Amino acid sequence: MQSGKPRFKFAGHAKGFTGHFHKVDDTDGLNYPVDTKTDSVLPATGTRREEYLREPFHLDVQVPRSRRLLTINELNTSAEGRDLGDRFETEVSVSLLGLHVVEMLRIDSVQLHMLSFHNAVAGPADPVEPVLSSKGNFIRGMWLDKVEAEVTIDEGLLPFANTEQQFVKHHGSRGKELAKDGEYYRSSIVSNIKLKGEEKDQAGMSVDGNVITWRGFGKIILGEIYVKGHERCVTMLRLAMGSAAGGTAVAADGQSNGQPIT
Numbered sequence: 001m002q003s004g005k006p007r008f009k010f011a012g013h014a015k016g017f018t019g020h021f022h023k024v025d026d027t028d029g030l031n032y033p034v035d036t037k038t039d040s041v042l043p044a045t046g047t048r049r050e051e052y053l054r055e056p057f058h059l060d061v062q063v064p065r066s067r068r069l070l071t072i073n074e075l076n077t078s079a080e081g082r083d084l085g086d087r088f089e090t091e092v093s094v095s096l097l098g099l100h101v102v103e104m105l106r107i108d109s110v111q112l113h114m115l116s117f118h119n120a121v122a123g124p125a126d127p128v129e130p131v132l133s134s135k136g137n138f139i140r141g142m143w144l145d146k147v148e149a150e151v152t153i154d155e156g157l158l159p160f161a162n163t164e165q166q167f168v169k170h171h172g173s174r175g176k177e178l179a180k181d182g183e184y185y186r187s188s189i190v191s192n193i194k195l196k197g198e199e200k201d202q203a204g205m206s207v208d209g210n211v212i213t214w215r216g217f218g219k220i221i222l223g224e225i226y227v228k229g230h231e232r233c234v235t236m237l238r239l240a241m242g243s244a245a246g247g248t249a250v251a252a253d254g255q256s257n258g259q260p261i262t
Contacts, residue, residue: 010043017038025064046088056098074095078091089117109138133158147198184227187224190223
């Protein structure tokens with residue numbers, strides 16, 4: 001072991017898809033949980049965790065009528081903590097293909113990726129804070145019935161989520177005061193959502209920042225990012241459904257918060 005090198009406590013997860021339906025059509029009080037069992041969670045000592053769907057996932061129900069509420073064709077998650085001698089790395093990723101929700105929303109592919117590193121033994125010119133990067137995050141082929149939602153990701157934001165201080169300072173330089181949820185500062189890596197389709201097909205749809213509200217479906221929240229201290233969490237897709245089916249869901253969620261132990 002190098003002289004002066006600290007130990008490192010790894011922390012991170014990559015979660016595929018979880019959810020719960022409590023309402024179908026006009027029948028409320030139902031209990032249809034969704035657990036794809038594709039969560040990859042790092043132990044404090046690091047190593048690699050990887051989970052994936054062995055076959056397409058379907059949620060079929062019979063009450064109040066026969067209906068398919070959810071389909072996921074492919075889903076892979078991984079979380080890895082590495083000691084590379086001169087630095088510690090934490091990498092989390094999620095890849096989701098072929099998502100269909102209550103026969104209304106479909107998404108071809110969602111990708112989440114975050115890589116953070118801490119210098120194990122920092123020299124005078126080396127950063128002492130974590131450094132965050134990504135191979136790319138995206139939501140592609142998203143359709144609300146006949147309307148396409150084109151989602152643009154601001155890849156320049158994630159590197160400023162190294163620490164809470166950098167995150168707040170970066171948004172302040174853009175003239176934006178961040179909202180707080182408890183102890184976490186909240187923003188979004190989505191810079192634009194454009195709905196494309198016939199005007200009649202867009203009736204009942206509206207966009208506000210990273211949120212699509214769709215009458216008859218509910219809310220679709222994209223690219224949320226939460227930062228506290230050295231911890232950052234990105235959720236590519238969150239659903240708050242309340243009409244054709246009632247319930248909640250989260251897809252492609254990644255978090256990292258490793259810390260040196262001196």
